[in-house]
Amino acid sequence: MDFSLLTFLNLLLFSTCSASPPNFVLLFADDLGFGDLGCYGHPSSLTPNLDRLAAAGLRFTDFYCTSPVCSPSRASLLTGRYQTRSGVYPGVLYPGSRGGLPLNETTIAEVLKPLGYATAAVGKWHLGFGANGMFLPTKQGFDQYLGIPYSHDMGPCWNLTCFPPDVKCFGTCDVGTVTVPLLRNEVIKQQPVDFLDLERAYSDFATSFITTSAKKKQPFFLYYPSHHTHYPQYAGPGSAGHSLRGPFGDALLELDTTIGNLLATLEKTGVINNTLVFFTSDNGPELMRMSRGGNAGALKCGKGTTYDGGMREPAIAYWPGTIRPGVTHEMASTLDILPTIAGLVGAKLPQVMLDGVDMTEILVNQGKSKRETMMFYPTDPSEKYGLFALRLGKYKAHFYTRGATHSGTTPDPDCPVFAVLKAHDPPLMFDLEADPSEHYPLPLEGRPDLQAVLERIKNVKEKFEASMVFGESQISKGTDPNLAPCCNPQCSPKPSCCRC
Numbered sequence: 001m002d003f004s005l006l007t008f009l010n011l012l013l014f015s016t017c018s019a020s021p022p023n024f025v026l027l028f029a030d031d032l033g034f035g036d037l038g039c040y041g042h043p044s045s046l047t048p049n050l051d052r053l054a055a056a057g058l059r060f061t062d063f064y065c066t067s068p069v070c071s072p073s074r075a076s077l078l079t080g081r082y083q084t085r086s087g088v089y090p091g092v093l094y095p096g097s098r099g100g101l102p103l104n105e106t107t108i109a110e111v112l113k114p115l116g117y118a119t120a121a122v123g124k125w126h127l128g129f130g131a132n133g134m135f136l137p138t139k140q141g142f143d144q145y146l147g148i149p150y151s152h153d154m155g156p157c158w159n160l161t162c163f164p165p166d167v168k169c170f171g172t173c174d175v176g177t178v179t180v181p182l183l184r185n186e187v188i189k190q191q192p193v194d195f196l197d198l199e200r201a202y203s204d205f206a207t208s209f210i211t212t213s214a215k216k217k218q219p220f221f222l223y224y225p226s227h228h229t230h231y232p233q234y235a236g237p238g239s240a241g242h243s244l245r246g247p248f249g250d251a252l253l254e255l256d257t258t259i260g261n262l263l264a265t266l267e268k269t270g271v272i273n274n275t276l277v278f279f280t281s282d283n284g285p286e287l288m289r290m291s292r293g294g295n296a297g298a299l300k301c302g303k304g305t306t307y308d309g310g311m312r313e314p315a316i317a318y319w320p321g322t323i324r325p326g327v328t329h330e331m332a333s334t335l336d337i338l339p340t341i342a343g344l345v346g347a348k349l350p351q352v353m354l355d356g357v358d359m360t361e362i363l364v365n366q367g368k369s370k371r372e373t374m375m376f377y378p379t380d381p382s383e384k385y386g387l388f389a390l391r392l393g394k395y396k397a398h399f400y401t402r403g404a405t406h407s408g409t410t411p412d413p414d415c416p417v418f419a420v421l422k423a424h425d426p427p428l429m430f431d432l433e434a435d436p437s438e439h440y441p442l443p444l445e446g447r448p449d450l451q452a453v454l455e456r457i458k459n460v461k462e463k464f465e466a467s468m469v470f471g472e473s474q475i476s477k478g479t480d481p482n483l484a485p486c487c488n489p490q491c492s493p494k495p496s497c498c499r500c
């Protein structure tokens with residue numbers, strides 16, 4: 001579709017649905033695999049609200065995040081750029097990390113602010129805390145924030161209750177650091193956070209944000225990155241023991257219930273037909289947790305790897321009256337969300353190298369994707385190795401493969417950490433349509449057609465890598481225990497005295 005037609009469509013949308021530009025609700029699950037939702041075929045997950053979104057919205061089969069671990073994936077979601085550009089690599093940020101998502105990166109919230117949007121983040125941030133909370137959401141375009149600044153296993157959890165009334169969390173999490181705090185904007189409200197009450201607090205905060213914005217007729221952007229279904233899996237009183245799938249299922253059910261509350265609020269406040277709700281996850285399932293971890297469905301391996309199980313995610317777009325129900329097999333990515341939102345509201349794109357493309361055509365017309373490729377960087381991207389894999393159309397070529405601790409304990413010997421780094425020349429090629437499980441490498445011999453595809457892949461890779469300027473690594477700046485959030489900064493001995 002050309003630009004003028006798209007602009008016309010925007011005007012049509014704004015004038016027929018409402019006088020105001022659309023609202024955006026971006027839901028981001030944690031360590032949720034391709035096979036974890038009821039609507040993606042999981043037999044015992046209970047996800048009635050996500051299933052409802054999928055049934056009345058557009059469900060993606062070929063949607064990718066940009067990293068098999070958390071912080072880099074979040075950086076790409078909010079900026080529309082591979083994490084290598086912003087410097088959010090290798091691995092993830094820690095409670096005392098010096099770095100964070102650089103403040104000169106432009107987030108979706110910052111794209112929308114100049115158009116008068118109310119913006120709020122609720123949930124797990126994991127893009128840095130830093131000195132005096134300098135990397136928190138309120139410094140990145142969000143008017144308001146309620147949440148935990150990093151993963152909920154990044155603190156000792158052995159004394160915390162994970163299931164009511166008094167079942168302790170499974171495992172010990174990270175001992176020797178501060179307990180996980182709950183922040184309201186930049187202020188610590190509670191440390192350690194009350195896990196069992198956290199989802200209620202999020203739901204209340206988010207529904208009140210929607211209600212307030214709708215009453216004021218102010219367009220809004222709500223970003224809800226949930227800590228579910230990350231380890232340690234747990235659930236509060238409303239969901240504990242209510243799923244068929246044990247702790248993981250309970251955690252997922254609690255997330256699904258909050259999503260139901262948000263949908264009910266969008267309906268009640270009359271803005272549901274003028275709101276794009278988008279759901280996806282940050283990376284693949286943590287298979288090392290065995291039956292407590294997630295499920296990648298038909299895809300190979302999970303979190304930490306550059307096989308599809310590490311980075312292909314469930315994704316659902318819901319916008320009644322604008323997005324028709326269906327399933328799309330078009331390739332899309334978390335990278336595309338920023339350009340799509342900007343395109344829908346006519347916002348200015350950040351004047352930087354973007355890796356995302358506008359996917360409005362897929363959303364509103366179930367049309368073709370502008371995305372032909374997806375790049376796969378490992379958890380520790382480097383200029384020396386470059387891309388581990390590249391998908392072009394239906395073909396994926398692996399230049400390097402490696403297992404990961406996070407994907408341990410699976411019967412597939414390619415997934416665990418014992419599968420050490422292996423270079424492939426020629427690359428391992430798969431046809432992801434015929435073989436989504438990446439089981440059967442394509443023979444190149446006597447197949448000039450596939451050799452030609454491989455040549456194209458190599459050209460695309462070379463061009464892309466030439467365009468890649470690695471940002472200064474934020475995570476290599478290391479940690480300083482004094483930077484870890486403490487509600488009682490002058491207390492001693494740290495970290496155990498940080499309790500309020």
Ligand SMILES: *[C@@H]1O[C@H](CO)[C@@H](O)[C@H](O)[C@H]1NC(C)=O
Pocket residue numbers: 102104105106352472
């Ligand atoms: C942000 O600042 C750093 C350091 O000055 C610079 O290297 C980087 O290119 C800047 N990024 C953007 C998106 O402007």
Ligand SMILES: *[C@@H]1O[C@H](CO)[C@@H](O)[C@H](O)[C@H]1NC(C)=O
Pocket residue numbers: 158159496
């Ligand atoms: C947590 O439990 C351990 C083991 O039972 C105990 O030694 C420790 O003092 C407890 N820590 C706190 C902060 O309550």
Ligand SMILES: *[C@@H]1O[C@H](CO)[C@@H](O)[C@H](O)[C@H]1NC(C)=O
Pocket residue numbers: 267270271272273320321
């Ligand atoms: C949304 O649109 C549908 C029909 O497209 C209509 O039935 C429904 O009442 C609308 N809801 C609101 C809250 O406007």
